[in-house]
Amino acid sequence: MVRTALTDANHLFGDNFSLIPKHLTLANFKRVLGLSTFAEAQAAGGSGASLDFLLYLRNSIVYTTVVVVVQTISCAMAGYALARLRFRGRQALFSLFVSALMVPPIFTLLPNFALVRTLGLLNTFAGLVAPILLMTPFTVFFLRQFFLSIPREVEEAALLDGAGLWRIFWHVALPMSRGPLITIGLTNAVWAWKDYLWPLLVGQEEGTRVLTVALGVFLQQSPNARPDWTGLMTGSTLSVIPLLLLLLVFGKRLANSLQFTGIK
Template structure:
C-alpha cells in the first residue's frame, strides 16, 4: 500500500466518523436535554453532560410531576397525555399494519400462484396506484371520511390504508413468484385446494418478506403525521407524533419546556429505537433489497 492510498483511506475514515457523529449526535442531545433541569440549562447551554441532572422532565412528560415540582424545574403549564397518545399510536400503527400485510399477502398469492382470467389486467390496474403520490388522495379521502362520519375515530385513521397497498402487493408477489413449484404441486395432487395451499404452504414460506413488510409498514405508520393531522381533532385518538407537535405549538414560545419536550420525544422515539436494536440488521438488508428488486 503506497502513501497516497494510505492517505485516501485516512480521509475516508475521517469522513465516515464525521458523518456518523452528525447522524448520532442529535439522539444523544435528546437524552442529554431530557435529563437536565430546564431552568439550569440556560445557565450552561453548551455543557455536553446533563445540566443539574434530574428525572423531572420524564415525570412531567408522563404526567407524574406535581404542578409545584414542574414549576420549580421550568416546566410549563402545557401537558401531554403521553400514555394515551402511546396507546393510540400502538392501535393505529398496529391494526393498520396487521390488516395491510394480511390483505396484501392474500392478493399477492392470487397474483403470483393462481391462474385466472383477468389476473394480469387487474394487477396492472392496481399497480397504477404506485404512480400517484398520496398527497393527491389525502384531501378527497378526508372528505370521504367526513361523509362516512368517521372523523376523529380509529376507523377513519385506519380504513384508507388497511385494505390496499400497491407496494406491499408488488413486493410479496415478486417473492412468491420465485418460490419453487414442487411442494405446491405435491399438495395439489394430494387434493389440497388453492386456499389450503395458500395458508399451509405459500404463506408459511413467505414469513420472512412478510416480517420485513410488517416492520417497514409499522415504522411508516408510527411516524405518519399528515393523515392523523387531517382526521383527528382531539387527544382521544391522537397518535404520538401529532401529540408532540400539538404540545410544542401550544406551549408559549418564550418559555418552552425543552427538557420536558425532549423527554416526551424520547418516549415517542423509543419504540422505534427498540425495533432498531432488535431488527436493525434485517432492516438494513431489507432496505437494500427493496432497492434492487
C-alpha cells in the same frame, strides 16, 4: 434528543455544547408521564403544558397494530393471487397497483378526508385506518415478487397431497414467506407509527389522538417566547422506545428468516 430530554430546562442553553448534560435530571420524564404536579413541572423549567402520554401511546399502539396486521394479511392475499392465480385482467390489475406507486400521497389526502367526513368517521379509529387498512401498492408489489420466487414444486407437492388453494396459501406460502412478511410488517409499523398529517386531520379528539399529533399539540401549548424543548424532546425520546423494542425483538428473527431454503 436524548441529551435535551435529560437536561434541566433552566440550564438547557447554558451547556448546549456538551454531549453529556452537566445538569442531569429525570424531572422531564416525570412531568411528561404525569408523575409531577403543576408546580413541580414549572419549578423544573417546564411550561406547565399537559401531555397524557399513556393515553396517546395507547392510541398509537392501536392504530399501528391494526394497520400492520390487517394490511399485511390482505396484501399477502392480493400478492399471492397476482403471482399464482390465472384470471382475465391480471396483468392490467397489477399494472394499476404499480402505477399507484407514482401517485404522491398528498394527492389522495383531500379526497380521502372528504370521504371519511361524509361517512361520519371523523375522530374514530375506523376513520384513521380506513384509507390504508387493506392495501398499499408497495406492500402488494413487494409480496407478489417474493411469491413468484417460491418454487412451484412445493405447491404442486401440497396439491398432490390433497391440499386446496386456500390451505396451500396459509400452510405453505405464508410460512415460507416469514422473512418478507416480517420485513414489510416492520416497515409498515415504522410508517404508521410516525404518520402525522392524516391523523392530524382525522383524529383531533383526545380519544383518537396519536402520539405524533399529541407532541405537536404539546409544543403549541408552550408560550411562544419559550417553547418547552425539554418536554418535547422527552416525549419524542419515549415515543421511539416502542419501535426500538420491536426491532430488538424481531431484528434477529428477521435476519434468520431471510435465509430462504425452500423444502426442508
